[in-house]
Amino acid sequence: xxxxxxxxxxxxVPEGENLVLNCSFTDSxxxxxxxxxxxxxxxxxxxLLIQSxxxxxxxxxxxxxLDKSSGRSTLYIAAxxxxxxxxxxxxxxxNKPNQAGTALIFGKGTTLSVSS
Amino acid sequence: xxxxxxxxxxxxxEKRQSVAxxxxxxxxxxxxxxxxxxxxxxxxxxxxFQNNGVVDDSQLPKDRFSAERLKGVDSTLKIQPAxxxxxxxxxxxxxxxxxxxxxxxxxxxSWLTVV
Numbered sequence: 149x150x151x152x153x154x155x156x157x158x159x160x161v162p163e164g165e166n167l168v169l170n171c172s173f174t175d176s177x178x179x180x181x182x183x184x185x186x187x188x189x190x191x192x193x194x195x196l197l198i199q200s201x202x203x204x205x206x207x208x209x210x211x212x213x214l215d216k217s218s219g220r221s222t223l224y225i226a227a228x229x230x231x232x233x234x235x236x237x238x239x240x241x242x243n244k245p246n247q248a249g250t251a252l253i254f255g256k257g258t259t260l261s262v263s264s
Numbered sequence: 265x266x267x268x269x270x271x272x273x274x275x276x277x278e279k280r281q282s283v284a285x286x287x288x289x290x291x292x293x294x295x296x297x298x299x300x301x302x303x304x305x306x307x308x309x310x311x312x313f314q315n316n317g318v319v320d321d322s323q324l325p326k327d328r329f330s331a332e333r334l335k336g337v338d339s340t341l342k343i344q345p346a347x348x349x350x351x352x353x354x355x356x357x358x359x360x361x362x363x364x365x366x367x368x369x370x371x372x373x374s375w376l377t378v379v
Binding site for chain 1: 308362365370372
């Protein structure tokens with residue numbers, strides 16, 4: 149059964165720090181992994197999508213890596229800003245067991261607070 | 265480009281009452297999802313539509329939850345009767361297709377409190 153774990157559950161850093169959020173999954177047979185951002189009272193915004201054949205994706209100050217064989221992904225945020233404060237969720241897409249099609253399963257998220 | 269629209273944004277009801285949520289996906293998106301997100305948890309898929317057909321409803325509590333997507337565009341999610349544990353955010357999402365490489369776009373959610 150595919151499970152997604154995110155550590156830490158919460159993180160507080162001062163402005164300007166570089167930081168890493170971790171995501172692990174139990175079944176390495178995934179199609180892709182996606183990182184989302186969720187602001188309080190809002191829906192999810194897609195940040196980066198990494199296909200299973202890729203090692204990393206970059207967007208601005210964000211860099212996501214994927215090591216499928218070890219079941220791990222990291223989201224690196226450079227030079228953090230107060231506006232980065234939000235909950236970050238990772239999700240993996242994999243084949244549904246005993247069913248046709250794929251499913252997207254989420255971790256519980258890491259809540260980031262960046263202080264000025 | 266307009267995003268995924270949901271209404272109402274907030275709803276408070278008493279247990280055993282009914283509630284309905286509406287979703288309008290991004291124009292042209294064939295795949296529509298309803299997720300339930302309980303506070304402190306990641307979203308959990310309730311139902312997935314491909315056009316107006318159901319692809320996956322394996323985690324939908326069918327004794328109280330129902331959903332439809334008439335004409336393959338808008339969708340409604342209904343809960344009847346509601347229980348206290350149904351308090352959650354109900355997120356609608358859409359993607360261009362169900363192909364694995366497609367990005368999923370989420371609405372801002374409908375926040376339900378059952379008292």
